[in-house]
Amino acid sequence: MSFQEEITYNETLGEYSEQNATTEDLEKALMEAAAEADARNSQVEKNSSENETKDQIIKETSIDISPLKRKSVNHNEECSKKRKTEEASVSVEGYANVVASHYNQIEEKGLQERSKSRIVYLRNFHNWIKSMLINEYLTKVKSSKKHNAPLRVLDMGCGKGGDLLKWKKGNITHLICSDIASVSLEQCKNRYADMKERSARERNGGNLFSIEYISADCSRSRLREKYSDPSLKLDIVSCQFAFHYSFESLPQAECMLRNAGECLLAGGYFIGTIPDSNDLVARARKADSSVFGNDVYKVVFDCDTNKPPLFGAKYNFYLDGVVDCPEFLVHFPTLVKLAKKYGLKFVKKEKFYDFFNRMKDEGVKLLSNMSSLESYPPLQSSNLVGTADDDYLHADNFLKGISRDRGGRDCKIGTLSKSEWEASSLYLAFVFEKVKNTWNADGTPCYDI
Numbered sequence: 474m475s476f477q478e479e480i481t482y483n484e485t486l487g488e489y490s491e492q493n494a495t496t497e498d499l500e501k502a503l504m505e506a507a508a509e510a511d512a513r514n515s516q517v518e519k520n521s522s523e524n525e526t527k528d529q530i531i532k533e534t535s536i537d538i539s540p541l542k543r544k545s546v547n548h549n550e551e552c553s554k555k556r557k558t559e560e561a562s563v564s565v566e567g568y569a570n571v572v573a574s575h576y577n578q579i580e581e582k583g584l585q586e587r588s589k590s591r592i593v594y595l596r597n598f599h600n601w602i603k604s605m606l607i608n609e610y611l612t613k614v615k616s617s618k619k620h621n622a623p624l625r626v627l628d629m630g631c632g633k634g635g636d637l638l639k640w641k642k643g644n645i646t647h648l649i650c651s652d653i654a655s656v657s658l659e660q661c662k663n664r665y666a667d668m669k670e671r672s673a674r675e676r677n678g679g680n681l682f683s684i685e686y687i688s689a690d691c692s693r694s695r696l697r698e699k700y701s702d703p704s705l706k707l708d709i710v711s712c713q714f715a716f717h718y719s720f721e722s723l724p725q726a727e728c729m730l731r732n733a734g735e736c737l738l739a740g741g742y743f744i745g746t747i748p749d750s751n752d753l754v755a756r757a758r759k760a761d762s763s764v765f766g767n768d769v770y771k772v773v774f775d776c777d778t779n780k781p782p783l784f785g786a787k788y789n790f791y792l793d794g795v796v797d798c799p800e801f802l803v804h805f806p807t808l809v810k811l812a813k814k815y816g817l818k819f820v821k822k823e824k825f826y827d828f829f830n831r832m833k834d835e836g837v838k839l840l841s842n843m844s845s846l847e848s849y850p851p852l853q854s855s856n857l858v859g860t861a862d863d864d865y866l867h868a869d870n871f872l873k874g875i876s877r878d879r880g881g882r883d884c885k886i887g888t889l890s891k892s893e894w895e896a897s898s899l900y901l902a903f904v905f906e907k908v909k910n911t912w913n914a915d916g917t918p919c920y921d922i
């Protein structure tokens with residue numbers, strides 16, 4: 474299978490990439506976070522004096538604004554209405570309630586329904602990226618362990634358990650699933666129960682990992698205290714498409730990183746996927762607007778893109794009715810700096826298109842099994858998910874090149890529509906490794922990173 478490799482969005486990155494977090498920056502951010510918390514406390518008092526219960530506020534924020542095309546007409550109006558109600562609901566918990574209620578409200582769709590989605594290939598492609606990433610680091614961890622040694626994993630922000638099958642395929646021993654959205658976590662439990670039932674019918678008699686669930690805000694609660702065994706050691710912590718929510722404030726980012734690092738064994742990995750803030754900022758600057766996107770995704774910035782703060786740099790992300798939620802820029806140099814405190818040494822970050830290029834040969838079979846790319850040209854053009862005029866121009870050009878090389882013979886390729894590729898290329902995968910520690914005189918761990 475081949476793929477059009479030319480479309481990469483290697484935009485000149487904005488200054489944001491060079492903005493290095495100094496210790497003073499972090500201290501300033503910490504003070505700002507404290508001031509914000511005070512301001513939110515007074516907002517809560519104001520809200521309660523106006524007799525606004527939190528539940529009412531959450532209900533109000535659940536404006537249905539999908540699908541994207543229908544939305545675009547009243548988009549600005551709806552956005553500002555939604556933002557106003559969001560702001561009103563921001564309490565001491567920050568945006569936690571808004572995020573949790575957003576994910577709790579996403580309907581569980583069947584496979585058939587999901588296959589009709591405009592972004593079916595994008596979703597499958599992201600699933601492929603996660604599978605390859607998880608497999609890559611499980612393999613590394615296994616290679617340094619005795620055969621049959623237990624493998625324990627924490628999935629922070631596990632959602633409905635979209636990665637359960639990946640953990641099963643990776644033959645892990647124990648999984649801790651945690652998420653702020655209790656409804657999603659219930660769906661995750663149901664998925665696991667179905668999987669358990671199915672695997673009991675398999676030849677190996679149900680050799681499935683054990684599991685525990687923690688319904689919690691991973692950016693505010695210490696997960697270790699909630700584990701069934703708080704002395705448990707982890708081999709992998711995975712945080713897929715969720716870590717960026719913690720960059721709402723410095724204490725939240727630190728809490729999430731502590732959860733990621735504190736129970737990892739030395740040599741274990743913290744892996745994840747997040748939107749690339751440099752790319753988001755670069756695209757906003759290029760568009761010279763706080764709003765940009767296409768027919769599958771839209772970003773609406775709610776902070777100064779010329780000088781975004783290190784924490785709380787908020788934007789709303791819309792993805793074809795799947796995600797429509799406040800998110801926060803992750804200033805990567807700051808993440809690297811903060812992670813050190815928890816013994817997490819930066820290993821790499823990789824844009825999705827670079828990850829794809831590196832892994833596409835190894836993962837070619839899985840790409841096809843997971844229907845992660847759309848077959849082009851299709852049997853009928855009406856079968857294509859992309860409807861914009863230029864959605865497959867890149868594929869046409871690529872095919873012309875191949876056809877020339879092959880003496881005019883027709884062939885098929887796997888691709889994503891341009892709109893989906895523009896959305897996918899916003900993301901990156903990251904990897905941190907837990908290092909060995911020594912102990913300070915006061916009994917706290919000390920990391921030499």
Ligand SMILES: C[S@@+](CC[C@H](N)C(=O)[O-])C[C@H]1O[C@@H](n2cnc3c(N)ncnc32)[C@H](O)[C@@H]1O
Pocket residue numbers: 572573576629630631632633634635636651652653654657689690691692693712713714715718719796
């Ligand atoms: C885009 S979904 C990804 C779900 C899953 N990891 C996956 O890849 O399919 C993001 C998830 O992060 C969860 N989340 C967001 N903020 C969180 C927080 N502070 N603590 C725990 N979970 C959080 C949401 O509830 C949601 O389930």
